[in-house]
Amino acid sequence: MQQAQTIAEGRPPSRGTLASAARRTGAQVIWEALTREGVDTVFGYPGGAIMPAYDALPGYAIRHILVRHEQGAAHMADGYARSSGRVGVAIATSGPGATNLVTGIATAMMDSSPIVCVTGQVSSAVIGSDAFQETDITGVTLPITKHNYLVTRAEDIAPTLRHAFFTARSGRPGPVLVDITKDAQQATIHPVWDVAPIRLPSNGSYCHPRWREFERAIDLINSAERPVILAGQGVLKSESSQLLVEFAEKTGIPVACTLLGLGGFPATHPLSLGMMGMHGEAWVNSSIQEADLLIALGMRFDDRVTGKLATFAVKAKKIHVEIDPSEINKNVKVDVALVSDVREALQEMLPRVQWCDRQAWADRIAALKGDSAVRDILSLPDNGRLFAAHVVNDLWRITEGKALVVTDVGQHQMWEAQYYKHDHPRGLITSGGLGTMGFALPAAIGARFARPDAEIWVIVGDGGFQMTACELSTCAQEGIKLNIAIINNGYLGMVRQWQEFFYSGRYVATPLKNPDFVKLAEAHGLAGFRAARREEVEDVVARAREASGTAVIDFRVEQEDSVYPMVPANADLHNMIRRPRPLIETADEP
Amino acid sequence: MSPEMRNPDPKASLSRTFIADVEDRPGTLNRVVSLFRRRSYNIDSLSVGRTERPGISRITMVVRADEDTARRIEANLYKLINVLHVQDITDAPSVVRELAFIKVSANHEQRGEVLRLCELFRARVVDLHSHSMTVEITGCQDKVHRLIEVLRPFGILELLRTGAVAMVRGSDQQPTLEEPLGNDPTDEVAA
Numbered sequence: 001m002q003q004a005q006t007i008a009e010g011r012p013p014s015r016g017t018l019a020s021a022a023r024r025t026g027a028q029v030i031w032e033a034l035t036r037e038g039v040d041t042v043f044g045y046p047g048g049a050i051m052p053a054y055d056a057l058p059g060y061a062i063r064h065i066l067v068r069h070e071q072g073a074a075h076m077a078d079g080y081a082r083s084s085g086r087v088g089v090a091i092a093t094s095g096p097g098a099t100n101l102v103t104g105i106a107t108a109m110m111d112s113s114p115i116v117c118v119t120g121q122v123s124s125a126v127i128g129s130d131a132f133q134e135t136d137i138t139g140v141t142l143p144i145t146k147h148n149y150l151v152t153r154a155e156d157i158a159p160t161l162r163h164a165f166f167t168a169r170s171g172r173p174g175p176v177l178v179d180i181t182k183d184a185q186q187a188t189i190h191p192v193w194d195v196a197p198i199r200l201p202s203n204g205s206y207c208h209p210r211w212r213e214f215e216r217a218i219d220l221i222n223s224a225e226r227p228v229i230l231a232g233q234g235v236l237k238s239e240s241s242q243l244l245v246e247f248a249e250k251t252g253i254p255v256a257c258t259l260l261g262l263g264g265f266p267a268t269h270p271l272s273l274g275m276m277g278m279h280g281e282a283w284v285n286s287s288i289q290e291a292d293l294l295i296a297l298g299m300r301f302d303d304r305v306t307g308k309l310a311t312f313a314v315k316a317k318k319i320h321v322e323i324d325p326s327e328i329n330k331n332v333k334v335d336v337a338l339v340s341d342v343r344e345a346l347q348e349m350l351p352r353v354q355w356c357d358r359q360a361w362a363d364r365i366a367a368l369k370g371d372s373a374v375r376d377i378l379s380l381p382d383n384g385r386l387f388a389a390h391v392v393n394d395l396w397r398i399t400e401g402k403a404l405v406v407t408d409v410g411q412h413q414m415w416e417a418q419y420y421k422h423d424h425p426r427g428l429i430t431s432g433g434l435g436t437m438g439f440a441l442p443a444a445i446g447a448r449f450a451r452p453d454a455e456i457w458v459i460v461g462d463g464g465f466q467m468t469a470c471e472l473s474t475c476a477q478e479g480i481k482l483n484i485a486i487i488n489n490g491y492l493g494m495v496r497q498w499q500e501f502f503y504s505g506r507y508v509a510t511p512l513k514n515p516d517f518v519k520l521a522e523a524h525g526l527a528g529f530r531a532a533r534r535e536e537v538e539d540v541v542a543r544a545r546e547a548s549g550t551a552v553i554d555f556r557v558e559q560e561d562s563v564y565p566m567v568p569a570n571a572d573l574h575n576m577i578r579r580p581r582p583l584i585e586t587a588d589e590p
Numbered sequence: 591m592s593p594e595m596r597n598p599d600p601k602a603s604l605s606r607t608f609i610a611d612v613e614d615r616p617g618t619l620n621r622v623v624s625l626f627r628r629r630s631y632n633i634d635s636l637s638v639g640r641t642e643r644p645g646i647s648r649i650t651m652v653v654r655a656d657e658d659t660a661r662r663i664e665a666n667l668y669k670l671i672n673v674l675h676v677q678d679i680t681d682a683p684s685v686v687r688e689l690a691f692i693k694v695s696a697n698h699e700q701r702g703e704v705l706r707l708c709e710l711f712r713a714r715v716v717d718l719h720s721h722s723m724t725v726e727i728t729g730c731q732d733k734v735h736r737l738i739e740v741l742r743p744f745g746i747l748e749l750l751r752t753g754a755v756a757m758v759r760g761s762d763q764q765p766t767l768e769e770p771l772g773n774d775p776t777d778e779v780a781a
Contacts, residue, residue: 142621143628147671167671326665329658 026154027056027185030118033161035060036193039089041449043067043076047093048133050120052185065449065478068470070097072442074104074175075468077115079446081108082429083404083454085239087168088115088446094122095133098179099140103436105175106144110433111260112237114173116164123183124152137179146174154187159194166198172324173237214345217295217319217336218352221251224293224317226361229255230276230305233432234298234323235264240343241425244297245269247346251353254365256284258299259417260432267421268401273365277305278567279414282576283368285567289574290364291316298322298342301331302433307573321345384533388412388487388557392419394537395457395485404429404447404454408440408464410494412487414563416459438467441484445471448480455483455545462488462514472524475550482550483541486517489559497562501577521552532556604654605634607686607756610667611675614640614647618672622649625666631655635688635731635753646674650755652731679756686756690734691716692725695745704744711737722747730754 024032030053034042041063046054057064067073070092077088092098098119108115122131138148147167149160157180164176221227235244241264248255248271255265256273265272273284285307288294294316299305306312309331318334320327321342328337338345392415395403401421407413407430422428429447431439440460448456465486475482487493496510521528527547529540531554544551565576612618619638626633634652641648655663660678667676679686696704701723708715708725711733717724727737731754738749 138617139620142624146669324665324669326662326669328661328665330662333658 022190023188024191025052025056025185026157026180026187026189027052028059029154029157029189029191030161030180030185031056031060031062032191033158034062034089037087037161037165039087041065041080042089042091043073043080043446044091045070045073045093045097047095047097047120049094049122049182050091050097050118050185051093052182053091053118053120053180063449064091065445065474067442068473069468070100071103071438072445072468072471072474074101074115074117075107075436075439075442076446076449077117078104078108078111078113078439079406079429079443080450081113081115081173081446082111082443083426083447084450085237085426086114086450087165088113088450090115090117091119092117093120093133094137094179095135097133098135098137101177102140102144103438104442105141105177107431107434107436107439108175109144109146111431112173112233113175114168115175116161116168117175117177118161119177119179120185121150121179121181124181125183127152127181137177141177144175145177148177149179151178151180151184154184154189155192157184158191162194163198213336213338214348214352217338218349220293220317220319220336221253221295221349222354222356224253224356225358226291226364227251227253227293227295227358228273228287228291228316229253229265230258230288230294230296230299231255231261231264232258232297232299233260233264234321234342235261236425237298238323238341238343239425240346241265243343243346243350247350247353250350250355252355252358252362253295254287254362256280256288258302258305258432259430261299262417263422263425263427266423268423275417277302277573278307278569279418279563279565280567281418282565282578283365285573285576286368287365288313288316289572290368294318296320296322296334297346300324300327303331303570306332307567308570311572313573382534384535386532386534386537386555386557387561388415388489388555389419390534391485391487391531391537391555391557392416392459394534395459395541396420398538398541399455399457401427402455403427403457404451405457405459406430406440406444406447407458408460409435409437410461410464410492411489411497411561411563412459412461412493414494415487418563420459437461437464440464441468441471441482442474444482444484445474445478445480448482456481458482458484460484460486461493462486462490462512462517463492465517466514469520472521472526472550472552476524476526479549481548483544484550484552486552486554487557488514488517488554489557489561490514491559493561494563496560497566500560500562501566502568517552517554521550525549527551528554530554530556604656606653606655606660606678606680607684607754608649608651608653608660608663608667609677609679609756609758610649610651610673611641611646612649612670613672613674614645615672618647618670619649621670621672622667625670626653626663629662629666631659631663635751637688637753637755639755648755650753652754677758679758683759684756685759686730686754687728688731688734688752688754689726689728690738690749690751692727692738692741692746693717693748694723694725694741695721695747696723697721700744704741707737707740711740713737 043065073090077090080088122134138150164178168176254271256276274281276284319336320334321338325339407416440458444458492510518528531540564579632654636651638649664676667673713725713727716726
């Protein structure tokens with residue numbers, strides 16, 4: 001392998017660097033570099049090629065959480081990052097350790113989550129020889145990382161990790177992998193600590209909107225009659241929730257959220273419409289379809305949000321505020337593109353937008369709410385049967401909407417989005433883009449270490465829970481407190497729902513024979529509870545909250561319930577499948 | 591080549607030429623090519639080589655893309671950490687050339703005719719055997735395409751094209767970067 005030029009050998013370490021007199025091993029440099037980046041917790045699993053690093057760990061004030069599977073380490077780093085805005089760190093060995101990270105890295109990539117994965121690699125002398133536990137992990141992760149590095153020299157460890165953290169958190173955040181050979185960890189060097197500000201070499205001026213584009217955006221906003229704001233995760237990433245509230249209140253424009261944008265605008269605010277998209281409220285999607293202006297903030301017009309592109313909001317002009325220029329015109333052609341951080345764009349526009357009287361539009365949205373025939377499951381008379389929506393809504397009520405909720409992927413995820421009203425940023429962590437089952441429990445463990453004071457509820461399906469249930473051991477070993485609500489319907493529910501709707505009800509490979517989740521919890525030394533009727537919910541929730549350690553509740557919910565409303569894949573956004581049962585039609589809050 | 595000889599291939603109108611200055615590191619080409627594969631952008635040709643600046647290589651890519659796709663290709667290239675500068679020179683005044691070797695079947699009776707055609711195209715004969723000739727041509731893609739077409743009736747035994755290299759006309763340099771090697775310190779996975 002060709003040795004590329006490096007800072008250490010290519011440039012004198014004179015400008016903006018601190019040379020250290022003390023000698024260090026590469027392994028020590030890893031932990032010192034992480035400490036310098038402010039890392040207090042890492043999630044990892046040892047193995048041959050990373051053992052020198054593990055051997056050096058006790059000398060540093062970094063807490064290491066031993067996971068049970070490296071996928072969990074990547075999700076934990078992700079959950080740590082999403083719940084705090086800081087960079088999460090996962091550690092793994094070469095070969096299978098590194099490849100086990102892949103699902104977690106891809107999850108972080110799709111949802112723009114800043115994580116740094118440090119992997120051991122076989123010694124540089126044997127790279128390419130198919131050595132024991134050798135995998136070309138930089139090759140494997142090339143398309144699912146923002147950037148990755150192979151480090152073969154101890155001198156390169158410090159500058160590379162510094163660059164990796166900068167890359168992970170700058171611009172549109174994302175995962176970065178640093179693969180460090182065993183001999184680089186073992187070599188002894190005089191580390192050089194670069195402290196000069198990092199500047200990426202590429203042409204940064206490409207990314208700033210011109211005043212003319214702001215002028216056009218402001219003109220469109222001030223003259224729109226039926227505008228809707230679409231708030232995505234960019235609002236949360238740029239910490240501009242408060243600014244968005246000011247913007248919406250000043251202009252009087254209603255706000256719809258994407259799944260990952262939930263919490264970016266208070267759900268109980270009068271201008272809040274709710275979630276849009278495949279399982280969004282019918283009136284939200286109808287409002288978008290009737291709008292004459294969409295102001296998209298930090299979202300990427302995912303297919304789960306737009307439905308069929310050809311019929312998506314055809315009457316609307318579109319303003320797209322997005323930090324990543326490659327998202328502009330990718331799915332939806334927009335009229336004004338502001339390539340910018342959401343916060344900067346809102347700050348620029350806020351003084352220049354005006355309040356407009358749009359009573360007709362407000363009345364129309366109110367009518368859509370009233371006439372939209374939302375057959376709300378919460379208005380079901382309580383016949384004692386347990387619906388997932390009951391569980392989620394009761395949790396919302398009991399926790400006063402203040403819990404940090406971490407969800408998995410599937411029906412329960414959509415019910416959570418519909419029935420847990422998020423008023424605060426970083427109140428919901430969920431795998432949106434990649435839709436990774438098994439994400440919830442490890443992500444919640446990661447969040448636990450970033451937010452030690454938060455009440456955390458894991459809402460997870462019986463299928464997804466079993467994908468990473470081994471991390472219950474991590475909860476037990478670390479002595480941490482999580483509340484885990486398993487929405488147990490005995491099916492892979494979302495797939496079952498699609499089979500019911502689109503595959504003539506042939507339930508192929510979706511029924512599940514599950515273990516006894518209460519006994520499973522108890523086998524880990526954790527508290528386990530079960531509820532099968534609605535009147536039992538309050539009691540088990542209270543007992544789970546009281547338990548000193550992690551508690552698992554097995555909620556035996558209605559088995560063949562489906563998530564409504566639903567826009568079938570690639571259908572028009574306004575043509576939604578509604579709950580078929582003859583229920584009371586209401587859109588009122590419960 | 592005279593204007594009337596230009597190839598009126600309608601697909602040619604979708605063909606766009608990009609030049610990208612990239613850091614000369616192991617793995618950079620892999621990243622660029624992986625991007626095109628992953629996003630299903632169709633590469634017609636690609637060539638890479640060193641430039642006057644140490645540590646910086648120039649990639650010239652010819653890609654089938656409409657205007658919107660071209661903008662996204664540009665933006666996606668900029669997301670690669672090792673990519674320093676990207677320019678879509680399709681509509682810019684520029685010199686675009688490629689080189690081709692064409693091994694054409696020609697006995698001694700046909701040689702004269704092949705030589706005459708080569709002269710018209712300012713192509714050179716670089717190898718000659720009893721039943722074949724190897725022709726070297728440098729020019730824009732249309733010109734190379736046209737010579738291939740006129741030689742085809744003789745029987746093309748082997749054909750090799752380098753893909754286009756391009757440079758913008760005029761005396762301007764590509765923007766220079768204070769620190770062309772940035773802060774990316776490592777050797778990465780080899781392409």
